[in-house]
Amino acid sequence: MNELTRQISIVLRTIWQRRWLAVAVAWATAVVLALLVWVIPNRYEATAKLFVDTQSVLKPLMAGLAFQPDLDQQVRMLAKTLLSRPNIERLMSDPGVGLGTLTDLKREQAIDRLSARIKIEHSGGNLYLISYRDGDPNRAKAVVDGLVNLFIDSGNDSKQRDSQDASRFIDEQIKAYEVKLVEAENRVKDFKLRNFGVSGVSGQDYFARMSALTDEVGKLRMTLAAAEQSRDALKRELSNEEPNVAVDAPTPAVPMAMQTEIDSRLDAQRRSLDDLLRRYTDAHPDVVAARRMIGQLEAQKRQQEAERAKAAAKNGGRVASSNPVYQRLRIALAEAEANVASLRSQLGGQQERLDQVKATASRVPQAEAELAQLNRDYDIMRKQYDMLVSRREAASLGLKIDQSKSMAEYRLVEPPRVPAKAAFPDRTVLAVVAMILALAAGGAAAFGMGKLYPTFDTQEALQAFAKRPVLGTVSRHLSLAAERAQRFDLIRLSGAMVVFMALNVTWIVLLAGGIQPH
Template sequence: MEEILRQALVILRATWQHRRLGMLVAWVVGAIAAGVILRIPDKYEASARIFVDTQSILKPLMSGLAVQPNVEQQVMMLSRTLISRPNVEKLIRMADLDLNLNGKAEREALTERLTKTLTISSVGRDNLYTIAYRDSDPGKAQRVVQALVSIFVESSLGDKRQDSDSARKFIDEQIRNYEKKLQDAEGRLKEFKLRNVDLYTADGKNSTEHLSELTNMLNSSRLALREAENSRDAMRRQIVGEEPVLLPEAPGADSGVSLPEIDGRIDTQKRNLDNLLQRYTDQHPDVVGARRLIKDLEDQKRQELIARKKFAAANPGSSVSNNPVYQQLKVSLAESEANVASLRARVSEYESRYRRAVDLLKTQPQLEAEYTQLNRDYDIHKKNYEQLVTRRESAELSGDLESAGSVADFRLIDPPRASPNPVAPNRLILLPTGLVLALVTGLFAAFIASQIRPVFFDGKTLRDVTGLPLLGTVSLIPNEARRTKERTSLHRFLLATAGLVIAYGAGIAMLTFLSQRAA
């Protein structure tokens, strides 16, 4: 550390030896810097503020019906891409900046300069934008800002209508394609239903339920057929039996004589009575009424048998075929035969339907899979078609909404105005900077001179630099004349330094006075 301090002191002493050269360089540099700073042309700034109002009343009203563009993002992107080469060239024409241009090179230079100096900045988060431009001519700066404001407003949402038309054309083409697909799917579905009409019943039941219903109906029809055949066979036995049942017999034989009409009713009422006794007691009105009806039917049967016996006794020579009861049995037998034939036809039809249902049930899984696939394709095409129609309506509403011009409202808060006083250069900052630059340059010049013409102040430094043995050193004892000369030189240096600082201070004071007077 001590060695470093010693070397620093040596360098400072060597630099101090060339202080007059350093001060001269500082004055020269200071004068040049002051001249340059004072000759920098004044820059006047023109600015304007624009507010973009994106809170339109149509936005909540059309929510869900029309496509809502992100207006804030579009405006932000527009502000960032507004200063493009085509817009700058358009701005040059609008602001009449090309009147004094000679050749393409000057136009290119002006375009590049405007691209670098034009500024568009966002103020906070309230969609407030500031457009600014600086130029030595305040009128030109104001024209440039006015032209840029016009371009900014005109370019707000310029191509959105064209984008909506292109989107609507694309959607219309897709709708036509899906209409054709939907018609083809409907045709295939209709042909499948016509080919397999047996899959569907009027009440909407599936094949399993339909087969179960056919099985029940077939069993019921077979049971009714057996009952009809048994009734018919009983009638036949009465008619073609060895002894006719219509002739009078011994007392007590009435119980073995059958009258189909009355006996059928008696059997029905007895079954009804059994059902009633399972739910009610003997004193229930329905039970009492059923028993009374059975008793009346039995009395009617006895009266009918008595009448037949009387007729047989009164006509002992009449044949069985001429007996009216016999004739009645023949008629009943014919009716039973017709009923049996009808039931046989019904059973045959139900059996045929049952077999068809069984055959259909075997192939039903494959048919159902084919139907499901057809129905799935139809549903997908229908869903896409409906969505496209909805999107087309939304696109039309969006286009109308954009044509209304109220999605975003551009308001000019502060019109383009050029500042009356120059905003650049800031000479109050540049002049102190020039003074510091002059002093640093003078110090650097003195240091360089000390390195070019080095001076040794002690024996150790001389011995280290030359590498030669040092026998001794001779000290200089200054006399009064030398001390006076050194004091004079120091005073001159201090006066020169103070003069440079005072000169710059006077310039700064003068500029401050003039700026306050102009304000």
């Protein structure tokens, strides 16, 4: 502590020895710094506060009906990209900014200055502070006003542009999927036409049909076998009966109730034909066979009638009377023959169907796999198409919402304004700093001169410098004139410092009161 005090006292004595140098340097430094403080150009700061309200009433109402982007994230990204070069160029083209007619080099420099001086600060939430400093307060205000308009217009334009681009992209995808959907439908149609009777029926259905047809064929075979046995029994009984019994007198006409064998067979075949026509078409094999049988029986009936007429003419009017038992057996045999023919025809038809089903059943698994693949592709495309259509409706609704400008509302909390006082420099603070720097410069100049040309005020200082013992000292005695001169010098020094401080304080007070260059 004593050493520090000693060093301070040495510094002060060194400065005091060259006090007038310190005063001169302080005055000169103060004047130069005062001029610098005065000539520094003013920078006026224009500010504006903008609030973006993304909590619209439409937002919860449109949930699930329309696509809703993250508006908060979009606003933050818009604030970060607001100072892009295209936006700065648009801002410079504003007549209020006054930077439209510049050379290329100066225009580039102006763009760089604008980008460096514009500040966009996020003040929490969706509140943004836009500020800009310029030597011209009107231009500073015009720049901030242009930035606010650019912020609002860019937000609305970007939302609408994004929605329009999304709608356009979805429309293009829908057209592409329509083409794919038509192609898939045509492939399914062509496959069903090529595999008619196979596609659309599962393998289980075919095996069930095969089992049912096999059972039906087995039943028909059993029924046919029983019908053939009955027919054979009738044939044996008919072979033991005489067909005719001779009589002398002409027999009366046969009553209508008594039918010949051929008539009975004709009636049975016609009934069978009627039954077949109710179930099948004219081209069915059973129908064709029944009609062929009816034609043969009708020809046989005409032949028998002709033979009977010839026999009656040959016997001179004597005819052979038919045996009633024989006739009944013939009728029963005809019905049995018709039944056997009908059963054979049915058996043939069912056997043909069974063979067709067996031949087709081998193609069913492959057809099922191909059809399943085609349907799967079609279902995927159909699902994507329906999803795109629903997205297009949602995008269309979102575009209408964006055009209504109701999802995000821009509120100008504080319109652009420029305070009357310049934001930079703060000349009051600079004047105080200049006064302190002037005093420090004077003291430093005096101390530096003392180090260049050192003097020794005490015996200890001389001994420390010379590193030799000091043998003695001589005291100085001032005369009255010297004392008066010393006091006068002190008065002049005090006056110079008082005037220095008074001028600096007055200068600071004037600057604090608002005086400043224009």
